[in-house]
Amino acid sequence: MKVILQKDVPNLGDAGEIKDVASGFARNYLIPRKLVIPALEGNTRALEHQKKLMEIKSARRAKEMEGVAEKLKGLGSVQVSVRVGVGNKMFGSVTPMQIAQVLAENDFAIDRRKIELGEKIKAPGNYNFKVKLAEKISVPLTLEVIPIHEEEEYVSPVTEDHSADDEQAEASTEETESTESAES
Incomplete structure (x- = not known):
């Protein structure tokens, strides 16, 4: 058909x-x-x-997109801050949606589907990506992934007030001793 x-x-x-x-x-x-x-x-x-x-x-x-492309080229690079743990290990990865949000903060309304990442971004560093504005208009940009280190706090084991438990244990020990002496 x-x-x-x-x-x-x-x-x-x-x-x-x-x-x-x-x-x-x-x-x-x-x-x-x-x-x-x-x-x-x-x-x-x-x-x-x-x-x-x-x-x-x-x-x-196309004329409008060429103007947007020139403005994007002027931007040069995009910075995304991500939380990292021990050994600069990221929690998750940087997605096109996060990049689109950063571009939106810089007054660029770019759909996340127009952002082409060459590889998955799972570690801090610099990466190259493209923003495809139209069929023949593509803008190469640099993505700078900045690590935010989580403060590692040592949490001591939970210490509870065991004084009430100690009193119960002593009372049960005394009961056991008194029942043993009564049986003999």
Whole structure:
């Protein structure tokens, strides 16, 4: 079944493309979620008009993203503070969501899905990552993971007031001795 993609669909294509997919996949998944429409004659004419509008929008959006990219390049690096334990061992890892929050604090509204980490970040140090703003606009940045050392406090074993327990133990010992002497 030929369909016209209304939105970007992972592993299938981008919005505006005409694709051939299985009929069941189209009827049961793509069409109910409004991801595609059937590629009928009237729909293809509407698609051509829609493509022209999308080109205008994408050109405008590309200009905006280039401005954001220049501002991000000016930022240079992003610092994230993480708690570490003994031996600089991090509790968890740094995620794209944490980086997006730091960027938001610096007045950049970047979706976490646009942040591409090359590797999992599980130790303090410097790492490189990319922010993919648009299809052909990607900004490389440096991530500086700063450790915050947890104060290791020695907690002594809990000492309870055992004076009441000692009195009970002495009383039971005295009872045992008195019952033993009474039995003999």
